[in-house]
Amino acid sequence: MQQIARKIAYIRVSSEGQNTARQRKALKAAGCTSFFEEKISGATMQRPELKRLLDELKQGDVVYVHEISRLSRSTKDLLEIIEQIKSKGAGIKSVTETWLDTSNENPMNEFLLTIFSGLVQFERSMIKQRQKEGIEIAKREGKFRGRKTELVDGGKEERRLQAIIQAFKEGKSIRHIREVYKVGTGTLYKILEREGLR
Template identity: 65%
Template sequence: MVRKVGYIRVSSQQQNTVRQKKSLKEQGCTVFYEEKISGATLDRPELQQMLDGLEGGDIVIVHEISRLSRSTKDLLEIIDQIKERGASLKSVSEAWLDTSSDNPMNDFLLTVFAGLVEFERKSIKQRQREGIDIALSQGKYKGRKTKLVEGGEEEVRRNAILEAYKNRTSIADIRKTYKVGTGTIYRLLEREGVNR
């Protein structure tokens, strides 16, 4: 039996979800995941719980795609996760978004979305590279600052990471031990002039 799963989101505690819930009930949803949190992040407990619980044949229904995500990149990632679980996605307000049916227009628009995200990502990288090249030519570029700043516990942590690296501890082990991202470690090594 096909389950219709409703995902409901508003950005703040003051907003209510009545309109969305009514719309999704009219679509036949019997299971609901509801949260009051910004759509600017994928770190949403109800969203993750919904994605983890999806089964083949399920249809996720949202009132409008902005409820699922405000970022095109994140939206495409969510759609991929839904598809990986053998489920599909449908939007009430955007009739073209219905991955439960063989809809050429839906595939076309999702491809355009993906292309725009890739174009934006490459454009940002190009602008960053151009800015870095200008700063390097003027002797002003020192790399992005790390989160490991001088002073207090962060300085102790920073020094411990540098020491661990000098003692040939792997980046993966440093990351796990000190709960720090790979990019932060490499930026720290670069700023300190430590050979990789």
Template identity: 65%
Template sequence: MIKAYIRVSSESQNTVRQKKALKAAGCEVFYEEKVSGKNTERPELQRLLAELEEGDIVIVHEISRLSRSVKDLIDIVDRIKERGACLKSLGESWLDTTSDNPMNEFLLNIFGSLAQLERGLTLKRQREGIEIAKKEGKFKGRKLEVVEGGKKAEKAAQAIDWYKEGKSVRYITKTLSIGTGTLYRLLEREGLK
């Protein structure tokens, strides 16, 4: 059976492009999720790996949808092979384990390393850009979602009141379902931190 693994990093992204290409490639079963690829603890990926049967082919739109690190990629490929299944990528024609070709294994390691390097360089450039923007006073951090007049103004008011009453940060963030960073930025804005 031909199975597709589809992933985007956030809820705001959509999977239509991947799904269309994978359907055209003959995929019959789809494992789809909206979650970061920074580790392999992804529910749909784990379900796919658990449900693989001998002779199955897993197809991904591109290697970055499956993994961001070489170690995780190699582990995933090994788990697929252990089940007697194969892996193919639409975006990287060299990634095709349907035949026992040592060149595919070699290229998998090389290109997996290059993908990891590119990710690292991107993060480094991002950090450098943020540092420069901070020095110039242009970087304010992520936009604060809990703002006055906004949809979450009531949460903001409640968080401030509870903080003033001495409730713990953990209690406030868990009860109101807001992030710790969001709470601290809110308190900083209010002059409480």
């Protein structure tokens, strides 16, 4: 017996104070009958409802979002999520960005995604190149000392470090962690990179 394809909605807002009604209304009008909803920053990788949606996806299902920024604020992460959906034999559609539709064989859509991916890779390469050139200039001028992580291993700082890592794993937003643990954005991202969380 052939399985009926489901239209599944993913809804996300960044904070508890924001309303999901606008997204829900548009996605219901698009024919969605199943809804996964969460109030959490798109900057964090810890999105329980999105993970549950991806785990439950079946071949032929189509994931609907109001706009692609609801899936992620990071282009790299967004493309990885799209690949996960496609690997399950499912599709994805955006109500707002009508060009995003992988629910059927669409050469133009594949072309746009390929261009999108290429631009992301190009941007990353350019950033690395500019960083490398900047460091070389700073070294020549005797100004480069290298970046140090403000939080170090050992004692009280070790406990603070572990608390920050745990908070991120639990899905706390970058802003929340910065404010609670009084840690700079640059230091926080360096810690997450060092721990393999970014």
